[in-house]
Amino acid sequence: MIRQILTRVGLGVVTIWGVVTTVFVALHLVPGGPAAIILQGGAGGGGVNPAAVAALEEELGLDRPLVEQYVVYLVDLVKGDLGNSIRYSAPVSEVMAAPFGNTIVLVIISLVIGSVVGIAFGTIAGNWPGSVFDRVLSGLLSVAVSTPGFVIAIFLSLFLGITLRWFPPLGFTPLEDGIGAFLWHAFLPGLALSFGFLAMLGRVTRTSVLAVRREDWVRTARGMGLSRPRAFRRHIFRNAMNPVVTVSGLQLGMMLGATVLVEQVFNWPGVGLTLLNAINGRDYPLVQGIVIVFAVVFIVSNFVVDLLYRFLDPRVKG
Amino acid sequence: MVKTTRRDPSAARSTRSLGGKVAVLATATALAISLASCATDTSSSGAASDQTLSYGLSAEPTDIKTGVDQGSAAKEVVALVRRGLLQYDSDGQPAPALASEFEVSEDGLNYTFTLRPELKFSNGDSLTSADVKRTFEYFAEPENGATYQSQFAGVTKIDTPDDSTVIVTLDTPQTAFPQVLADPLSAIVPEDPLDSEGSPVGAGPFMITEYSKGVSFTLEPNPDFYNADKVELDSIEMTFMPDAQTRVKALTSGQVQFIDYVPASDYQSLEQTDGVTLDHVPGLYGALLLNLTEGPLAEPKVRQAIAYAVDRESLNEVGTLGYGVPGGGLPIPEDNDYFDEKQAKHFSHDPKKAKDLLAEAGYGDGFSLDLVTTSQYFGYTERAQVVKSDLAEVGIDVKLVTGDYANLISKGDSGDYDLLLSGPPAAMSDPTALTGAFIGGPSFVRSYGINEDLYASLLTEGAQTPNGEEREKIYHELGEIFLKNVPFVTTGQGTTAFAYSDSLEGFTTIGGALVYSSLYSFETVRLTD
Secondary structure, eight states, X not given: OHHHHHHHHHHHHHHHHHHHHHHHHHHHHSSOOHHHHHHHOSTTOOOOOHHHHHHHHHHHTTTSOHHHHHHHHHHHHHTTXXXXXXXXXXXXXXXXXXXXXXXXXXXXXXHHHHHHHHXXXXXXHHHSTTSHHHHHHHHHHHHHHHSOHHHHHHHHIIIIIIISOSSOSSOOOOGGGOXXXXXXXXXXXXXXXXXXXXXXXXHHHHHXXXXXXXXXXXXXXXXXXXXXXXXXXXXXXXXXXHHHHHHHHHHHHHHHHHHHHHHHHHTOOSHHHHHHHHHHTTOHHHHHHHHXXXXXHHHHXXXXXXHHHHHHOTTOOO | OEEEOOXXXXXXXXXXXXXXXXXBOOSHHHHHHHHHTOOOOSOOOOBOSOOEEEEEXXXXXXXXXXXXXXXXXXXXXXXXXXXXXXXXXXXXXXXESSEEEEEEOTTSOEEEEEEOTTOBXXXXXXXXXXXXXXXXXXXXXXXXXXXXXXXXXXXXXXXXXXXXXXXXEESSOOTTHHHHHHSGGGOOOOSSOBOTTSOBOOSSSEEEEEEETTTEEEEEEOXXXXXXXXOOOSEEEEEEOOSHHHHHHHHHTTSOSEEOSOOGGGHHHHHTSTTEEEEEEEEEEEEEEEOOSSSGGGSHHXXXXXXXXXXXXXXXXXXXXXXXXXXXXXXXXXXXXXXXXXXXXXXXXXXXXXHHHHHHXXXXXXXXXXXXXXXXXXXXXXXXXXXXXXXXXXXXXXXXXXXXXXHHHHHHHHTOOSEEEEOOOOXXXXXGGGHHHHSSSSOTTSOTTOOTHHHHHHHHHHHHSOSSHHHHHHHHHHHHHHHHHOSEEEEEEEEEEEEEETTEESOOOOOGGGGGGXXXXXXXXXXXX
């Protein structure tokens, strides 16, 4: 077990190094550097003479050879230093903190909504296959799974925000101004983010429940006179949850990707919006910092899924 | 409610002659007139008890560089928190600001400014003639990237006989020097132009009291502003909203009361929204820049052919939904004294003529070009499609290369393009601003490989000649050379707009290149019930 964990950690480190290197190379290959953008990148702006761009590049240390920049970055990274954001002239860890907090709130909201609703829908549909319930819910889940997140976000913002005025159509209030107002603003983007997850979870749950119901041991238990609800609780539900846990873990990564567009629709200052602006501004250290955190979340959530799986299904032997 | 600000181009503008006698921009009178002319079209009702204005800003202006044109959002903020010796009044004319008056010598070489008494920056430091001198010297250094670097490089001497007097000596006359000083970019800054949080410090009517990275600025009145008692707003909550649809939605749903950089695609819905005013004015010029270094585009006849092949009416319909003004001459706004209608109409949409010219140049069989555009802002890709189909009609095969705005800037700066959709730079309404479209080395705002020598002497002469007939002749001649050589293909003026709640009183939109100087009027705006 210990050896396994060490192997996983080692693999994780190699993965992160690979991600860092890929992002570093890709970002520097894309035309456009931060100095030129800081000086002339605003829409409606003018040109600036090359001397000014060169002076700023020198000030930012961007005139040094790329290999040198890469090595310096890696050495700092090993020391736990993510460097300074070019745009904000502040440590990346500091710049990222607030947006990550804001995004985690959305992710938590959408995980709660998604798991409760998704598992409920999937269980009902899977327990009564072919019924009206099943057909309606499966139809809804198909629509939800095939609609892009930002379309749902725009729809929710217009319908629940502007037409019905139940929630703010966009915007953000800081936590300091009260948790109520903060969550009230966070609800719609959180809901928009939950749809993909909810739909995926619902479909997996349905399939899984259907499959487990047909297992021999469930039939045996029912044959031995176990009541339907008890059979469901003791045998079907717990076993049906295995693939659901796996999918949840994998979906977490997908959800981080979806935040980029959802946050743009609601102008929610989370990590997705920060990443988008950092890419447009070629803020290399900030993009790399965010991507590293994304990678860590991916790796850790996968690892946790594996551990949970072993716990849930004793047949899995490492 | 709609308010369209558009001047009658035929209306003669008063042109101030510097020759003959000393021109004095009178102080109190001018200020009184400029304040009085802040015409409001809402019937004056009572001031609202809550004077907090919420503002949706089109970008997060980080890392403000003094004197550099970093785009509209940054300029708006600078116009609120900083002040220069002069500013623009609601008619787009230079008016007193930190300087209560100035005098120009007969030869146009010496400007004597008298500063208002006891000026202070928002950080409490005194603002004296020494700060003016230091700021102007900073602008003159090329590596500081100031937009008006060449104008300030023409300053040979700055004398500060006392704390409130600045005497600026130029090497040659600059007709538009007052306009240069009235631009928000020429504002006077303290020794440390940014505070510890990275927010700009200045001597404007407001100051940034809170900066939440990636989220918002909070601005409050600057108690040390020289006109502090005229400022009506108690605070401005400025939220960064880079997405245009988000800004429009925020305004229509009442989340904010003021938005900038409204895309033309939303004009119609805003015009139909109750309680909202849309101010749209002809904006900056659009142009197709050309890489003139080699191949077919090095041939003037091929460039003329492209100018005839492009359908400016369609471009205007697609790029500005018809709110702009098509034009193919020099990039001079149509309400400007130096606008030449005949030249603007010279390049009619004439595919046949374009084909003939291509044949004459030896390119009758056509050729291929790359057109660099961006999908980050409305109007670029849309216009690129029109150019592509117009040029296909005359046998030129265009391949679209799209990316974000940073990609366009980079390719434009390095000449990595055949055609590029951009706009010539324009920071003031004086034709001196034309210089930036021709002169200044490689940049995404100028055609790559442009023959600067061809235009330099006329541009210099125009910048030095006082307003009047002689100056008109110079720019007419420049226009003729432009039509013959087609260093870039102008397509016409775009459109710019602010939109705001009807409860905002006293805001005036200035058109053309000065649109972001409109924010000067926040000095006196107020919210009504």
